[in-house]
Amino acid sequence: MKKWIRTSIATALIAAGAIGSTAALAWGGHCDGPRGGKSGWSQMAPEQMKAKMAERAELHMARLELALALTPEQKPAFESFKTDMKARAERMATAMAERRAAGQPKTAIERMQRMEEMGTLRQAEMAQARKSVESFYATLSDAQKTVFDAEFQKMGPRGGQGGHGMHGGMGGGPRDGSGMGPGRS
Numbered sequence: 001m002k003k004w005i006r007t008s009i010a011t012a013l014i015a016a017g018a019i020g021s022t023a024a025l026a027w028g029g030h031c032d033g034p035r036g037g038k039s040g041w042s043q044m045a046p047e048q049m050k051a052k053m054a055e056r057a058e059l060h061m062a063r064l065e066l067a068l069a070l071t072p073e074q075k076p077a078f079e080s081f082k083t084d085m086k087a088r089a090e091r092m093a094t095a096m097a098e099r100r101a102a103g104q105p106k107t108a109i110e111r112m113q114r115m116e117e118m119g120t121l122r123q124a125e126m127a128q129a130r131k132s133v134e135s136f137y138a139t140l141s142d143a144q145k146t147v148f149d150a151e152f153q154k155m156g157p158r159g160g161q162g163g164h165g166m167h168g169g170m171g172g173g174p175r176d177g178s179g180m181g182p183g184r185s
Contacts, residue, residue: 046093046096046097046100046101049093049096049097050090050093050094050097053089053092053093054086054089054090054093057085057086057089058086060155061082061085061086063151064148064151064152064155065078065082067147067151068140068144068147068148068151069144070144073139074139074140077135077136077139078136080132080135080136081132081133081135081136084128084129084132085129085132088125088128088129091125092125095118095121099114099118133152
């Protein structure tokens with residue numbers, strides 16, 4: 001390989017690294033942590049987290065509405081869907097704040113109990129969200145359903161990288177069982 005090509009590649013890599021570091025500092029120095037980038041969320045004040053989640057949900061809904069090109073007849077169903085999803089995001093943010101305020105569980109039993117409670121809450125939230133999605137989905141044309149399916153997948157915490165649908169930033173982290181280690185809940 002020619003020397004100027006190697007130099008150009010090395011310069012590009014260094015520049016990309018510098019830009020990434022600058023972006024991380026601009027976001028408050030929260031780089032991806034051991035839990036897949038959740039360190040920034042965990043260090044936010046509850047009000048800040050709620051506002052950030054609401055902003056993210058609003059952005060997702062605006063993008064979805066544009067992508068679907070809704071007819072005037074479909075708009076009321078979309079508004080109902082949007083209201084349901086916003087309420088869900090608020091409930092989940094409140095639950096996260098309450099869980100943080102309660103402090104870390106002290107024993108393995110307490111940690112497991114908390115995980116069980118969160119699992120139950122997530123199941124109930126998912127069932128309610130599914131009903132809202134089904135209601136709205138029924139109003140869409142086949143072409144719009146295809147767009148909705150693609151956009152819905154992007155709304156997960158990893159934005160289409162194996163994301164799991166409208167988590168609103170929830171979930172993520174290791175899926176290999178290592179999430180049950182000390183200090184994790």
